[in-house]
Amino acid sequence: MNKGTSLNNDASENMRRSDEPIWWGLFSAGGVCFAVFVPAAILFIALLIPAGIVGPDALRFERAHSMVFSLPGLIFIGMVICLPLFHAAHRIRHGLHDLKLGTEHLNKVATYGGAALLSVLALVGFAIGIL
Amino acid sequence: MTTKRLSIQRYLPEQGNNTPYWQDFDIPFDDSTSVLDALNYVKEELDGSLSYRWSCRMAICGSCGVMVNNTPKLGCQSFLRDYEGPVKIAPLAHFPVEKDLIIDMGLFLDHLAAVQPYLINDSRLINDSEEGTETFKQTPAQMEKYKQFAGCINCGLCYSACPQFGLNPEFLGPAALTLAHRYNLDSRDQGKKQRMPQMNREEGVWSCTFVGFCSEVCPKNVDPAAAVNQGKVESAKDMLIGIFKG
Amino acid sequence: MAKRTSYFPELKRNWWLKHPYFKKYMAREATVLPLVFFLLCLLAGLYSLLQGAESWQGWLTFMQSPLVIAVNALAFIASLFHAWTFFQLFPRVMPLRAGGRTLPPNLMVLGQWFGVVVVMVLAAWIFMRGL
Numbered sequence: 001m002n003k004g005t006s007l008n009n010d011a012s013e014n015m016r017r018s019d020e021p022i023w024w025g026l027f028s029a030g031g032v033c034f035a036v037f038v039p040a041a042i043l044f045i046a047l048l049i050p051a052g053i054v055g056p057d058a059l060r061f062e063r064a065h066s067m068v069f070s071l072p073g074l075i076f077i078g079m080v081i082c083l084p085l086f087h088a089a090h091r092i093r094h095g096l097h098d099l100k101l102g103t104e105h106l107n108k109v110a111t112y113g114g115a116a117l118l119s120v121l122a123l124v125g126f127a128i129g130i131l
Numbered sequence: 132m133t134t135k136r137l138s139i140q141r142y143l144p145e146q147g148n149n150t151p152y153w154q155d156f157d158i159p160f161d162d163s164t165s166v167l168d169a170l171n172y173v174k175e176e177l178d179g180s181l182s183y184r185w186s187c188r189m190a191i192c193g194s195c196g197v198m199v200n201n202t203p204k205l206g207c208q209s210f211l212r213d214y215e216g217p218v219k220i221a222p223l224a225h226f227p228v229e230k231d232l233i234i235d236m237g238l239f240l241d242h243l244a245a246v247q248p249y250l251i252n253d254s255r256l257i258n259d260s261e262e263g264t265e266t267f268k269q270t271p272a273q274m275e276k277y278k279q280f281a282g283c284i285n286c287g288l289c290y291s292a293c294p295q296f297g298l299n300p301e302f303l304g305p306a307a308l309t310l311a312h313r314y315n316l317d318s319r320d321q322g323k324k325q326r327m328p329q330m331n332r333e334e335g336v337w338s339c340t341f342v343g344f345c346s347e348v349c350p351k352n353v354d355p356a357a358a359v360n361q362g363k364v365e366s367a368k369d370m371l372i373g374i375f376k377g
Numbered sequence: 378m379a380k381r382t383s384y385f386p387e388l389k390r391n392w393w394l395k396h397p398y399f400k401k402y403m404a405r406e407a408t409v410l411p412l413v414f415f416l417l418c419l420l421a422g423l424y425s426l427l428q429g430a431e432s433w434q435g436w437l438t439f440m441q442s443p444l445v446i447a448v449n450a451l452a453f454i455a456s457l458f459h460a461w462t463f464f465q466l467f468p469r470v471m472p473l474r475a476g477g478r479t480l481p482p483n484l485m486v487l488g489q490w491f492g493v494v495v496v497m498v499l500a501a502w503i504f505m506r507g508l
Binding site: 031032034035036037038039040041042043044045046047048049050051054055056057058059061064065067068077080081084085087088091092094095098099100101118121122125126128129 | 390393403406407408409412413415416417418419420422423424426427429430433434437440441445446449450452453456457459460463464489492493496497499500501503504505508
Binding site for chain 1: 294298328329331332333334335337340363366367370371373
């Protein structure tokens with residue numbers, strides 16, 4: 001009955017292994033990317049270039065096209081879009097738990113499902129671009 | 132001598148009052164007056180009905196934990212001189228309150244027992260040889276690996292600091308997971324295999340979100356948050372090993 | 378045995394407003410919200426890049442609108458705040474040992490910030506070369 005006290009480490013329901021290592025691994029990898037790569041990406045793509053501090057030619061069509069649809073572009077999509085998406089999904093899921101919103105299962109499906117969907121979208125976009 | 136206003140949360144169910152209420156006391160104090168001294172003053176001089184736990188007065192026994200202005204503290208280790216304005220004293224958060232400042236630590240003790248926080252080593256159980264009376268040997272370097280996590284005095288402050296334990300009392304919690312990690316790191320111990328299933332659970336290491344407040348309030352600087360999160364690395368490794376072994 | 382009469386208040390969803398430490402924790406968790414906005418911007422950029430030069434120009438104009446720049450500026454600050462908290466956690470979760478000693482945590486934090494600076498310089502070179 002008392003779940004916390006079962007001293008026999010059997011394979012019963014309350015001793016089930018959590019699948020959290022998978023999500024925590026993605027969260028950690030995404031957290032490193034968010035801390036190390038994303039600041040530079042925001043600074044140039046969303047601040048310096050749109051504000052005109054760095055010349056507008058930096059992101060002119062042909063240049064952006066050849067930069068994104070290349071191997072470095074794929075690495076960029078993985079490190080600056082996909083992994084940070086899973087980092088965000090993990091924090092949003094636990095944040096919902098902290099705020100006592102939703103249910104554990106529903107939150108998991110919505111957050112990780114959303115991150116997976118957007119990641120696939122990014123990779124499909126990349127695939128269309130290089131073909 | 133100056134006085135300090137103490138607001139103490141009272142709860143006296145045996146008098147038919149099933150809701151807690153605040154009661155104010157003015158306490159004379161100087162630089163050496165601890166919160167525990169103040170509680171003793173209340174009980175001896177002002178209101179003998181006040182109930183609270185205490186013993187050693189020197190941050191060893193771990194029994195005088197209370198919330199001081201919403202932060203878990205050992206009463207003997209906090210001093211009135213450090214607080215501006217009135218001081219609010221309440222029972223440790225996230226535990227059932229039995230009376231006044233007395234909580235029921237049963238859940239915490241259950242969680243401690245669940246991780247088997249003691250040396251598990253069958254090699255010294257053989258009594259028919261001289262080996263059975265030999266002591267364990269350990270180098271200073273081997274001891275260094277777990278020493279930081281061995282300072283726990285089971286005061287429970289980290290459980291009151293942990294919102295994840297507050298949200299889900301089934302979470303094994305900081306102290307229990309820290310002790311599990313402490314024994315897993317001990318070169319004399321062979322019990323890791325028995326402890327990992329508890330740590331691998333959703334309510335094991337994986338309920339922790341590294342809020343980190345447990346480590347802030349720990350009176351012995353054990354850093355339970357670090358231990359729990361090192362436990363996550365161990366649990367992730369354990370899962371990988373399980374996958375490769377099939 | 379006497380009837381149990383314990384008092385056990387439930388943790389309310391606004392628990393994190395009761396202590397400055399918890400507010401800082403929630404701020405750390407909330408850093409992912411402006412991050413998600415920036416990631417959606419990038420995804421929109423990827424697909425406008427696929428649709429040709431005109432659509433790409435439209436995205437560049439969208440990125441220049443003051444509100445978008447404001448939210449992305451918030452995302453930039455959030456990424457640095459995240460980095461500041463994340464780098465401090467790393468030496469505690471994975472203490473690195475060299476020559477039988479644990480590396481000093483401050484050195485590990487400094488090393489990670491050095492990584493951020495290197496990425497910034499690299500990004501500057503990528504975006505500004507040939508301009």
